[in-house]
Structures are given as C-alpha cells and as structure tokens.
Amino acid sequence: MTSPLPSDLEIASAATLRPLEDVAAELDVTPAHLEPYGRDVAKIDLAVLGEPTQRHTAKYVVVTAITPTPLGEGKTTTAVGLVQGLGRLGRRAVVALRQPSMGPTFGIKGGAAGGGYSQVLPMERLNLHLTGDFHAVTAAHNLLAAMIDNHLHHGNELGLDLRNITWRRVLDVNDRALRNVVVGLGAREDGVVRETGFDITAASEVMVLLTLATSLQDLRERLGRIVVGYTTAGKGVTADDLHAAGAMAALLSDALKPNLLQTLEGGPAIVHCGPFGNIATGTSSVTADLIGMRGSDYVVTEAGFGADMGAERFFDVKCRVSGLRPDAAVVVATVRALKSHSGHWSIRPGKPLPDGLLAENPSDVEAGLPNLRKHIEIVRRFGVTPVVAINAFPDDHASEHEVIRRFCSRLGVRAAVTTHVADGGAGARELAEIVMEAAHEPTRFEFLYPLDLPLEQKIEAIATQIYGADGIELSPAAARGLRDYERLGFGGLPVVIAKTHLSISSDPTLKGAPRGWRMPVREVRAAVGAGYVYAICGDMRTMPGLSSSPNAERIDVDADGSVTGLS
C-alpha cells in the first residue's frame, strides 16, 4: 500500500470506457430514454420512471462521514469504491453523486470525481461544464434577479422593500470581489441603485430546488414559490408574482434530467446537481435516486460533510421529499481525521500535514473516537443501520486501523478497512459485504421531527438531539425572523442548520464530540421554493475566493485537445 499511485488524471486517461448504452442497461434504462451529451455522457429522460421494470426495488445506502478535516475524508471515493466492490460481488450497483462546482476546480481542488482507482469518468467532462446543468441554474437564477431589478426600474408595483430583497445573483466561479456589490449605478436608465451580491452557483436556492424536484411540474411549482424579498408591510414577493417562474422552468427543463456517466470499473454513475453542504442540503438529486431505485440492486448516494450535516438533511429533508427510506448508512472514518479529533493536531488546507501526524500513534486515534461514536449515534437516531468504512491511506498503520475496528465491534457496528483508492473495487470487497448485510436488516427509519413542530423547536431538536448542544440561543433578529415565517405560513417547512462542517458543534475549533455548549442562531432565512428554512449559526461563506496561487494557473490544453492540470 505504500507504492506510489499514478495521478488521478493518469489513471483516468488510461481507462477504457464502456459503451454508455451498456452501462445504462444495468440500470434498466433503454437507449430510447438516453439523450447523449457529447462522448460518454448522457441525460436520462425522466419518462423512464413511468416505464415498467422487472427488477426489485433497490437497497438505498447513504455515504456519510465523521467530522472531516479541511482536506475531506474520501466520501466520494468511498461511494465509488463501494459500488465497484458491490459489482465485484455480482450486484448491480449505481452511485449517485453531486456534480463538482467549477469554482473549487479552478480554486484549490483541481477537480472532484473520486480519486485513484475509484473515480467517475469521463473526468474532464465531469469537472468542466458536464451537460451544462450548473449553467442552467446560473441562468435561471440570474434571470429572476434581472426581473427583480427590472421591476424596481419600472416602478416597483409590487412594493418590494429595497432593503429587504433577499435574492442575490450567482456565478460558478470563486470570486470574492463579487460578495458585496452595488448595482444600478450610472444614469437614470441604468436601473435602481442598491446593495446586493453574488454567491457561487452551488449556493443558489435554484440548485437545491432542482435537487429536490420530483417532476417538471413540481419544479415549476417550486420555482413559483421562491420568495425573493418582502414588501415594507412584510409580505413575501414570489417568482410567480414577478411572472418569472415559467421562463426559469424553461431554462431548467433539461437540467432536471440526471446525467449518466460510469465508474472506472464500468458501472453506472449518476451525477446530478451540487448544492452546498453548509447552507443547503449537500445531496445529489431526488430524480437520480429514483431512477437508480427502479433499475438497480443498490443505490449508493453521498451526503456532504459529516453525519451531523449531510446525513441529517438527507434523512429529514431529502428522504421526506422523495419518499425513499435508507437501508444503511456508511460512516467514513480516517486515521488522520480521528487523530485531529484528539485535539493534538491541526490540519489546514493548502499546508503540508504536520510532522508527526503520520507516525504510528494508535493512542491519538483512540482519543478521537468519541467523534466517530457521535456520528454512529446520529445515524442510529434515525433508525438506520450504520456501517463504518475505514478509508485507508498509504501512511496508515495496521495498529491504528485495529483501534477503530475494536471500537466499532464494542459498539456492535460493522466495520471494514477499504483500500478502494489504491485497489479499486477489489479493495472495497469487505466493505461491500458488510454493507449488503446491514442493508438487509429490517429498517425502522424515522424522521427526527414532525413537520408540524414549530420552526424554533425543529432547530432545537437538531441542536440538542443531533449535535449534542444543551440548547439554542436565538438572536433577536432570528427570533423575529422565525415569528415572521410562522406568520407567513412557512412554519411547516423542515429546517437546515447552516454551520461549520469542521465540528459537530457550531464552533469549528471544538473537536471530538463537544458537550456543554449552546448553539447561537444569528439569523434565519427561508428557501421557500426549495422548501426549507435555514438557521445561520456562525460565519457562512457563500462565495469562495481564490488563493494567491489558484489551480487555474496550472490548467491548460494540449495541442491534441486534452486538458492538463485537473486532478
């Protein structure tokens, strides 16, 4: 396991792709429902959901993680590795993933498509544009913004309060200079001056809405319900009030169709939508999962960040919309992240790992285990069977893995070391076997809260029962906001907590499984079209910046047309 791997790009370039129609056949999707988009990528027509199939409904597996370091702990590679492992065991398995945002691709990461021998192909297409869904979200979002400012310019008949317009603009680029802007400068014919800003496209409500929409009609209705701001009297103004939602739906009708790609080992991979994991749901689309459930044995999907973040939203928001019930949850753990939860090590993005972190040190791993225990408890709280995937890195030591295995055994949780990055599906066989066992246990899934609970109590339930807080502290603005939302009829929506992913608490410096803290809620916002209220706890970045040496500087094209510098 210590021989150096070829780079992700080298592995991807050396791969031979299967004809996509053969890949689709594994999902029971016929060529008639496949719309090719360039080579080796196709959209799947939603009409396939109405077609009869001979297959059993699939088992539904979500991949989550312990609280990650800023480097990420390999949920995507594990999800891909797991379906490759299931394939090695003769099972039809599909992985459903989010599409990477181009902002980070040109920023730090240089691409996101799994890694090593657990990747999704074609890699260049995945990382650049794919089938244009993000661009469609950008276009629909900004058309609505233009129609808002146009409405102001032509007399503001709806009476929008200029200081209470919540709809911003979006671009799929890391551009800090756009976070806070003043628009409408110039002459009278250049619009109305006001302060606003841009978020990255992954942070658009339209992105989450596209993720959660179950049909074109549902998409159209959700778009119409988007609240863009409020009148001075406190009434919400919607996209339908502005007559914008029809045109937005027209822009998004192709983007609603999931994209079919393949794993490095030739199995189906559905890549669709990419909402932020901190302020939004951080999950891939409902339509992707529904298509997978219809035609496969196992659908493996991913939920962003730790189980406190993505998995909770996956259970309480996505599963509520889709009607699907998870059969197992894979909790990805790494030696380095557990060591960081010991509190003895600090890992920072763009910096080398601290000296000594890689040395054999089972006691630091042991010290970090409360974090793993907490994530296991979160999964169990929803009545879902957890499985721990120990994602092995080349510098890990067997003694460190053994600490984790023994701990899981004491908790009665299945665990396996997986070497899918180095070994592909063969490295994930043991993981695949225990996931199959877990998924065949009887389920007793339940939501954390009923929808008719008041918004404040929903927030409190997540803070106390999931995060382990002693309670919540609403700022005056947040308290007022929640009262307004109840009055406006948004009280029946689920909630999303916008908080750091680097701690189970809302304080990124608290490692392990923090106790004895209260969660401060600074502000609340309503994503009425997507269908949730979100509570902002801490500083949330919705538009990243580029570093002093962004990855874009290292990306180029060869004379033969192939892209270099993606990783």
Place this chain on the structure above:
Amino acid sequence: MTSPLPSDLEIASAATLRPLEDVAAELDVTPAHLEPYGRDVAKIDLAVLGEPTQRHTAKYVVVTAITPTPLGEGKTTTAVGLVQGLGRLGRRAVVALRQPSMGPTFGIKGGAAGGGYSQVLPMERLNLHLTGDFHAVTAAHNLLAAMIDNHLHHGNELGLDLRNITWRRVLDVNDRALRNVVVGLGAREDGVVRETGFDITAASEVMVLLTLATSLQDLRERLGRIVVGYTTAGKGVTADDLHAAGAMAALLSDALKPNLLQTLEGGPAIVHCGPFGNIATGTSSVTADLIGMRGSDYVVTEAGFGADMGAERFFDVKCRVSGLRPDAAVVVATVRALKSHSGHWSIRPGKPLPDGLLAENPSDVEAGLPNLRKHIEIVRRFGVTPVVAINAFPDDHASEHEVIRRFCSRLGVRAAVTTHVADGGAGARELAEIVMEAAHEPTRFEFLYPLDLPLEQKIEAIATQIYGADGIELSPAAARGLRDYERLGFGGLPVVIAKTHLSISSDPTLKGAPRGWRMPVREVRAAVGAGYVYAICGDMRTMPGLSSSPNAERIDVDADGSVTGLS
C-alpha cells in the same frame, strides 16, 4: 400571400426532423466526427477538417442587408430560405448562422431561428442553451475577471492600474442594473473596491475570439494575448501574464466545435457563436464556414446588420483570418425599410407600424433607394458580386417590388423577390438561381485596407470609402488611444467601427445614404486577443435592459415538457 401563417412555434412543432447523421452526410461529415448533444443537435469535431474529401470547394455566399429598421429585415430567414431554395435546385447547401443570445430571447424577441417556413430546428434548443457555448464563454470570461481581482487582492504584483482595467464581467441576460457596479465592498478579505460592470455575453471579447479562432492552438494563443488592462506606466497586462489563458482554453475547448442542426426542409445548418454586430464582428464562426466549405456546394453565411456593418467586418476581419474568399453577397431589402429611408416614416421596436406605411406607395420606396444603392456599392467596393433579395411581406404590393427590380436592373445587379417565409425553399428558387449565377462569375476580391496602414487611416478608410463620410474627428482621448496602441504594437490589427446600425452614418437619425458629415470617434479600445481595435462612434449599449413587459413573462413549460412563448 395574404393568408395568415401559423406561428413560428406551430410550424416548428409540426416539423419532422431528419436523422442528424443523414444531415451530416450532406456535409461529408461522418458519424465518427459527430458528437451528439441531446436530441437533434451535435457538435462537429474539428478533426474533420483534416479528413480527405472528394468534393469540390464550395461557393461562399454572405447574406447582408440594406440599413435595417429596428425590426430587422430578415437576413436570417433569407439565408435559411436561400439554402432551402438551393436544395430544391439539387445543390448541397449549408447555412452558417450565429447562435441567438438568451438576453433578447427573454427580452423582446422571444427567440431567433429564422421564421415561418425558413427556420432552423430544433427551435427550443437553439434558443435555450443550445450546447452551452455561450455559457462556456461566460465562464471563461468571468474566470479571467476573478483572476484579475484575485491578483489585486493578493498584492497586484503586475502593477495593474485600478483605474485602467478594461476587462469587465459578462452574463447572458438583459440586466441594466449590472451595467455599472462597484465590486469588492465589505471587509478586507472581500477584495479590492473598484468600479466596473457587466456586458451581455455576446459582447465579450472571448465570443469574438471564439468566432475567429481557427484551431484549439490558435484559440489558446489568442486567449493569452487578451489585454485586460494597463499598468500605470501604460504597459498592457495580458491573460497570459495572469496565467489564466490555459484554464480559459480548457473551458472553451468544446465550445470551439461548431453545432450542427437542420433547416425546416432538412438541410444542414451550422449554428456557432454570436458576437454582437455593433461593437464586434457580428458574424458566425470561421470553423463553421471552413467545415461547410469542405463538404458542400454552397456555404451561405450571415453578417449582422447592413453591409456597412457586418459585411465590411466579414470582408476585412473574418475573411482575412479564414483565408476564404466570398463568391457573392446577398443584399436583403424590404419594402418597409426602403420606405423608412424615404424619411417619411418612423419605425420603432415594440410599437405598431405607422398607419399608412402598409398602403401601396411605390414613390416612397423609390425615395429610399439611395440606401440600397449605397449597400450595393459597398459590396462592389470589395470586388464581390451583389445580388438583391427582395424579402416579401404579406402587405407588400407588386408595384413596390417592381420599383426595386427596375432599379437593380439599371445598376446591373441581379434581383429576385423571395417569399421563403411563407413558402419555404420553393419561395426562394428564383433567388437561388441568381445567386448561383453570381457565384460562378470570376471573383476579384480585395480588402479595403492593408494591415500595415496606421490605425487612424484604417478608421478613415472605412468612414470615407464605406460610410461616405467626409472624414473623421478624433476626440483627444481617441487620438491618444491610437498613439498608445501603435506604440504597444497593436497597429497592425484590423479595425471595427462601433456605431449605430440604423444609419450608414454614425447618427441613427440620418436615413438613406447620408453625405456631408464627419464621423466623430469618441474612444478607441483594443480587443487584442480577438485581434482588432475598435473605434467607438456614438453611444453603444453593451448590456441591454428588459422592457416593462419582457417576453420572459410569457414563457412557460407545459406538463409534457414543451416550452411555450418562444416565437
């Protein structure tokens, strides 16, 4: 001709599309070079240009027009009708058109794909996203912008003058509030405060650059040469200085491939790029034309606005880059536009035509003929044979057409009435016949000016020899700008005059063929990557606004997924 036509959308929806591989075969493009993008649209791999073909090089025909009214005079429908007419005569003909911008689609026009029985299909795809090329231009343009502001944020090592950064941002939406913005507001980590703005994507230099690039390598090199601004010492700072051009090329590598669609009568239509016709070249791509020339009998392409605008740039800029030489130029004339050049009628967009304009009135047509004569002279100035297409409207009168025919006959110019909107290719047979005659005459094409002429003299040559001005008046800023550009080594570039398209002069109120005027040049700018200097004469809008009742309000989707409200 007075029976009412079905709407464009009704005609498009009733059409049966040919398999795209059959359409491609007419261009001698094999399936191996065709990359499908959704249903009935494909990209053509540029590798096809290196493939041997048994066919003769095509005749090359540009469609231009007299000075249009704000409604447009039907260049696109005539180009489509003409290739359909050539098809009826047994000739292989391809039309090469610009992709419509989504800004105007949601603004006034509701779509642009020809009209009536001379359309390009599939209409919805053409008007919404197509294959994402405009989005790729937006992404590449804005990545460069983000890297500029990132460079400022991290210390501005290159010494960019904050007051002399010429690179703005772009979005494909009509959004007047973005014309003038202040970015970088907020805290220290939110960038550097400065004033800038957004243009519509069609006005991006990247769009023109993509239009003119002949290969991926040429694209990469042009991107590197883009000048984004100047140091305080007056030195240009390029995209290569910022290490941005490689990533931009990666974003644009698919967008460089032309898109294959089909006419209503099943012939090939290549739709690719869409630069503005007022500040940029207003032509479709070089690569599209090169592919057409290789495999067809006739390539019919379009150049924006009147012959003073698009045709001049087509000849002096596009043909210089492509090496292609036109065999004929079709000058589209309409009765209503000629009547408007009499000076007796005023036509405004969004308003009904004036009462009386539709009455039989050959003498008003006669009074407008100097405009037609001037455009014929412009075409002849380049050694190209003109052909006049009288684009018939249902309310025209035979006596009015006859005035135009007789006039052309006196000038020794072939002319034909064409009813392609009402009758499709059958209505353009006579036009097709005279275009074939004209295209087989010997050519004596010449550019207006050699590249080694100083920039000021190039501008003067266009103003005096094409527009009929007595001379030019450089503002102090423009004169200084031209001196700077000569010093910076941009003197060998061709020039584009950014002026109104509603007059041959730079004053939109002057109709007919204005004489006795001098052209004021307010400002000059350099599009070094695209490869030209442009002179700004009058107020140029590079970001349109929406009206009080934009077409977006009437666009929606049906439950079955079809889009309504495009026209």
